[in-house]
Each structure stands twice: as C-alpha cells, then as structure tokens.
Amino acid sequence: MLDRHCHIxxxxxxxxxxxxxxxxxxxxxxxxxxxxxxxxPHVCNKTFDFQLAKARKEEIGNHAKELGIELLLGAEVHWNALAKIPLDSIAQYCMENTNEILIEFNLHGTLPDDMTHRIYDLQRQGLTIIIAHPERYEFVKKTPAIALDWLEMGCLLQLDANSLLAPLYSATRKSAFAMLKQDMYTYYASDAHKADDYTRFSRATAWIKNNYRDSIA
Ligand SMILES: [Fe+2]
Incomplete structure (x- = not known):
C-alpha cells in the first residue's frame, strides 16, 4: 500500500x-x-530547502529499503506559499516522477477569493492538483459544495485517515463520511507526523476495506 501523505x-x-x-x-x-x-514536508514559504529535503530523503530512503519500503519525495504546499513561488518552478514540488501536487489550505480560514483562477493557472502548467484532507477545512464543513467544485475543476481529493477516527458526531467526521458515501475521494493517506499515527492509519484502513471499496488508493 502506498501512503501518499506523511511527514517522515x-x-x-x-x-x-x-x-x-x-x-x-x-x-x-x-x-x-x-x-x-x-x-x-510542509512548504509554507518559497525558501523551502530542497537540497536538505533531498539529502534526508536519500538517508531515510536507505533505511526504508532495508524494510522493503520505497520512499519518494513530494511536498504539502500551503495555498499561501503558492502565491510566492513562480509558476514555472512549482512543478518541483510535485510527487516524484508525477505531475501531482498536494495542496493544503488554512483549516480555519475562509475560501481564498482567487482560488479558482489560481487553480486553473496551475493546471495550465500541466499540474494535477490534489487537495489534502478537504473534510478538515471549516469552509468545506460549512459549504460542502466547495468540494464538488474542486472535483468539477479537475482536482482530486485526498482523505486523511485520522478524519475517520475523529470523535463521533464531529463536523470533520461527518464531512469525511459524507464525501466517502458520494465517492468523492481518489486518494487516502495517513498524514502521519509520528509513529503512533500509523496505528490509527491501520484502524482506519481496516474500516475502509471492510465498509467501502478497495479502489481508494
Ligand atoms: Fe500533512
């Protein structure tokens, strides 16, 4: 199984x-x-140290290989950072060997005014936009149609495993299950920040396999 979102x-x-x-x-x-x-890794400004990220990815990748795990480099680019990165150099933030770029928004912010325009700009650069954990954004919880707009624009949605384990009746959990039921997610990932997060990921994965389809990657 491929975990597409991890802060390792x-x-x-x-x-x-x-x-x-x-x-x-x-x-x-x-x-x-x-x-x-x-x-x-989170990219919150244009000064992200790619050389350091690549060197550490190689270092950790050697340990990963010993465990039979392939380690690839990508990024989780914050929407506010995107504006500071020249359009023609954004592709370097894509997941290794793909045109897929993972983007996150402020969890408690409002929908950016220029979102549609800027997503189209990125797509014109040949990028596929992956929206990280849409179910966690306040503006999506309040206005679920925004997630449908993303799909209509050709973006792909990535479910955070932790959202399935959020407290019963919480808005995040409700939002995640609503989107799952509508088959809106293409991807599923751990967003792990520490080792324990993989225990939660296992529980969420077992639940998805038992209750939903295997096609969510
Ligand atoms: Fe993340």
Missing amino acids: IYGLDDGAMDLNESIEMLHAAKNAGVTAIVAT
Missing part, C-alpha cells in the same frame, strides 16, 4: 524530529502494511 523527513516541519523518529515511523508504517511512502 526529520527536522523540516512538525513531523519527525530526528533520524531515530523517522526510522520509528518507517517501522510503524511497515507494521501497518505500507510498502511505499511519499514524504510530504
């Missing part, structure tokens, strides 16, 4: 803090049945 590269964001923690996460991922991981 140490020292770059609020995920793993050091190499030991990255390795712990690898072991937890293996126990959860993960065979490939896309490392998606």
Whole structure:
C-alpha cells in the first residue's frame, strides 16, 4: 500500500524530529502494511530547502529499503506559499516522477477569493492538483459544495485517515463520511507526523476495506 501523505523527513516541519523518529515511523508504517511512502514536508514559504529535503530523503530512503519500503519525495504546499513561488518552478514540488501536487489550505480560514483562477493557472502548467484532507477545512464543513467544485475543476481529493477516527458526531467526521458515501475521494493517506499515527492509519484502513471499496488508493 502506498501512503501518499506523511511527514517522515526529520527536522523540516512538525513531523519527525530526528533520524531515530523517522526510522520509528518507517517501522510503524511497515507494521501497518505500507510498502511505499511519499514524504510530504510542509512548504509554507518559497525558501523551502530542497537540497536538505533531498539529502534526508536519500538517508531515510536507505533505511526504508532495508524494510522493503520505497520512499519518494513530494511536498504539502500551503495555498499561501503558492502565491510566492513562480509558476514555472512549482512543478518541483510535485510527487516524484508525477505531475501531482498536494495542496493544503488554512483549516480555519475562509475560501481564498482567487482560488479558482489560481487553480486553473496551475493546471495550465500541466499540474494535477490534489487537495489534502478537504473534510478538515471549516469552509468545506460549512459549504460542502466547495468540494464538488474542486472535483468539477479537475482536482482530486485526498482523505486523511485520522478524519475517520475523529470523535463521533464531529463536523470533520461527518464531512469525511459524507464525501466517502458520494465517492468523492481518489486518494487516502495517513498524514502521519509520528509513529503512533500509523496505528490509527491501520484502524482506519481496516474500516475502509471492510465498509467501502478497495479502489481508494
Ligand atoms: Fe500533512
């Protein structure tokens, strides 16, 4: 199983803090049945250190290989950072060997005014937009049709495993289940920041397999 969203590269964001923690996460991922991981460090400004990310991806990738896990590099680019990155250099933030770029918004913010225009700009660069955890955004919980608009624009939606385990009757959980029932998600991922998150990922994965389809990747 491929985990497309994970903060396993140490020292770059609020995920793993050091190499030991990255390795712990690898072991937890293996126990959860993960065979490939896309490392998606947060990109919150244009000064993201690609050289460091690539070097650490290689370092952690060697440990991953020993466990039979393939490690790929991607990013989770914040919407506000996108405006600061020249359009013709955005492709470097895509998941390795693809044209897919993972984008996140402020969880508690409002829908950006220029969203539609800028998504089309990115798509004109040949990028496929993956929206990270749409069920977690306040503006989607209030106005679920926004997620349908994303689909109509050709964006793909990625479910966060943690959302399925959110407290019963919480807005995040309701939003996630509503979108699952409407078959709106293309992807499913852990968004793991620490080893324990893979225990939750296992529980959520078992639930999805028992209750929904296998085609959600
Ligand atoms: Fe994330």
